[in-house]
Ligand SMILES: *[C@@H]1O[C@H](CO)[C@@H](O)[C@H](O)[C@H]1NC(C)=O
C-alpha cells in the first residue's frame with residue numbers, strides 16, 4: 001500500500017498521466033492485495049458472529065465469510081424463514097444458524113450461551129452488527145412515532161444490547177466490533193437511530209482500545225453512481241432492512257389514518273401513497289456488485305490494522321464528507337436534488 005501511495009504521489013507530482021504508469025500503480029496495488037490475502041489465508045480460523053442473516057445482504061455476507069474460511073455464527077430473525085434454511089443448506093458445516101431477534105433479551109442470552117460454549121478460551125474474534133430496519137420512507141413530519149420507536153429499538157437498543165452481551169468474549173480475543181450504517185438522509189427514523197449507534201460506537205472505541213479491542217463502522221454507499229441510484233442500490237443491496245410488503249402497507253395505513261386533518265391537507269393522500277410506489281419501483285430494479293462492501297468487511301475483520309471507518313462504494317465517502325465540510329446551504333441543495341423526487345410533491349405545494 002505504502003509503495004503504491006509513494007508511486008502515486010511521485011507520478012502525480014511529475015504530472016505524468018500515461019496509461020502504462022497508471023497500469024503500473026494498479027499492478028503494484030494488486031501484488032499488495034495478493035500478499036495480503038496470502039498472509040491472511042494462513043490464519044483463517046476467526047470466529048465471527050453476524051446478526052440479520054435471514055435474507056438479502058446479511059445472508060450473502062454470512063456465506064461470503066463462510067467461504068473465506070471463517071467459522072461463522074449467523075443470527076436470523078426467524079429460524080424457519082426459507083432464507084435461514086437455505087443458508088444452513090448452502091454453507092459449509094462450519095457455519096451455525098442461530099435464532100436471534102435482537103430486540104429479544106432472552107434470545108440474546110441464548111445465542112450468547114451457545115457461542116460461549118463453542119469459543120472456549122479463544123473468545124469471539126468479531127461481532128458484525130448487521131441486523132437493522134429502515135422503517136418507512138416518508139417525510140419526518142409524518143413518519144409515525146411508532147416507526148421512530150421501532151428504528152431505535154432495533155437499530156440502536158438492539159445493537160447496544162447485543163454489543164454489551166458479547167463484549168466480554170471479544171475482549172478475550174482482543175477482537176473487533178463492526179457496525180454497519182448506511183448514510184441515508186431523508187429516512188428520519190433510520191438516520192436518527194444510526195446516528196445514535198455511531199455516537200455510542202465513538203465512545204466505546206476509545207474505552208475499548210485499552211483492551212486492544214477495535215471498534216469499526218462501515219458505511220456503504222452507492223456501488224454504481226450517485227443520484228437516485230444511491231437509495232436504489234441501498235434498497236437492492238440491503239432489501240432485508242425494508243421489511244415485507246405487508247409491513248409497508250400497514251405503515252402506510254398508520255400514516256393515512258393517524259395524521260391530523262390539517263397535516264393531511266398539507267401532504268395529501270396521493271403524495272403519501274406515492275412513497276410506497278417509489279419503494280416498489282426501487283426494489284424491482286436488478287442488482288449490481290456488492291464486492292467493494294464485502295472486501296471492506298473482510299479487511300475490517302482480517303487486517304492487522306483495520307480502519308475505524310470504511311466507506312465502500314464509489315460515492316459513499318463523498319456524502320459524509322460533503323455533509324460535514326460544505327456549507328449547509330450547498331449540501332442541502334445537493335442532497336434534496338439527490339433524494340427528493342421532483343415529480344412527487346405534497347398537495348399544498350402542488351397547488352401553490
Ligand atoms: C471448517 O473449519 C476447520 C477448522 O477451522 C477447517 O479445517 C475446515 O476445512 C473447515 N471446513 C470447511 C468445509 O470449510
Ligand SMILES: *[C@@H]1O[C@H](CO)[C@@H](O)[C@H](O)[C@H]1NC(C)=O
Nearest residue numbers: 099101103104105106107110
Ligand atoms: C423472546 O424469545 C423467547 C425465546 O425464543 C420467546 O419464548 C418469547 O416469546 C420471545 N418474546 C417476545 C416478546 O417476542
Ligand SMILES: *[C@@H]1O[C@H](CO)[C@@H](O)[C@H](O)[C@H]1NC(C)=O
Nearest residue numbers: 274275277278279280281344
Ligand atoms: C413506478 O414505475 C411505474 C412503471 O414503471 C411508473 O409509471 C411510475 O411513475 C413509477 N413511480 C414512481 C413514484 O417512481
